[in-house]
Amino acid sequence: MKIDILAVGIHPDDVELSCAGTLLKHIAAGKTVGILDLTKGEMGTRGTPELRKQEAENAAKILGVKFREIMDLRDGLFKADEAEMMEIIKRIRKYRPEIVLCNAIEDRHPDHGRAAKLVADACFYSGLRRIETTFGDKKQEAWRPKAVYHYIQDRHIIPDFVVDVTPFVEKKMDAIKAFSSQFYDPDSKEPLTPIAGESFLEFVKARMRVMGRDINVDFAEGFTASRMIGVDDLFGLR
DSSP states (O other): OOSSSHHHHHSSSHHHHHHHHHHHHHTTTOOEEEEEEEEEOOOOSSSSSHHHHHHHHHHHHHHHOEEEEEEEEOTTTTTOOHHHHHHHHHOOOOOOOOEEEEESOSSHHHHHHHHHHHHHHEEEEOTTSSSOOEEEEOOOOOOOOSSSEOOOSSSSOOOSSSEEEEGGHHHHHHHOOOOOOOOSOOOOOOOOTTTTTTTTHHHHHHHHHHHHHTSSOOEEOOOOOEEEOSSGGGGOOO
């Protein structure tokens, strides 16, 4: 399967919270999008891996992505070693994305920054033909995405660029709410977490409003890049 954008998250719901509006915008424009969750989120305080898997599938249907694959790295305890990097390389070569979106380069949750480096490194090494991989019984060809961008999560990071997602905000919020075990529910008996508070979803929208304000739109999502970003001409800038 050849896709345009692969959105990677260390936990199910990372993608929805951070870049779902951007994915919806590109899907609406005819681009093909897939989601790769590196773990099942089994260390999460609320819910279960089985429930989160169902929630992730529900969210994927709302977004309209081509596929969602959940890998089996250990939540919180992944090693970011050769074996785990090779498994990610196999997925990059399988899906052959032009662009990869992945976790924030640093964040409140230590998994996010660790996963950001792991995925970015895997994207580079995936392009080296002397690293040989097979998926199933098929030998894979080297593939390197054209760009890797990091979405912004809990911590305030100044983005290198933002994407206007105003028409897609409500559908993004619907996809987030598909993870009902993780967010505010006045009837829930589970422990309160930083993302389960009553005001958290408003914070998500407020963050998008802040990013949108600087380009004179209602809502935007921000990204950072490790390489210089170019544009065709000055009229492509807002």
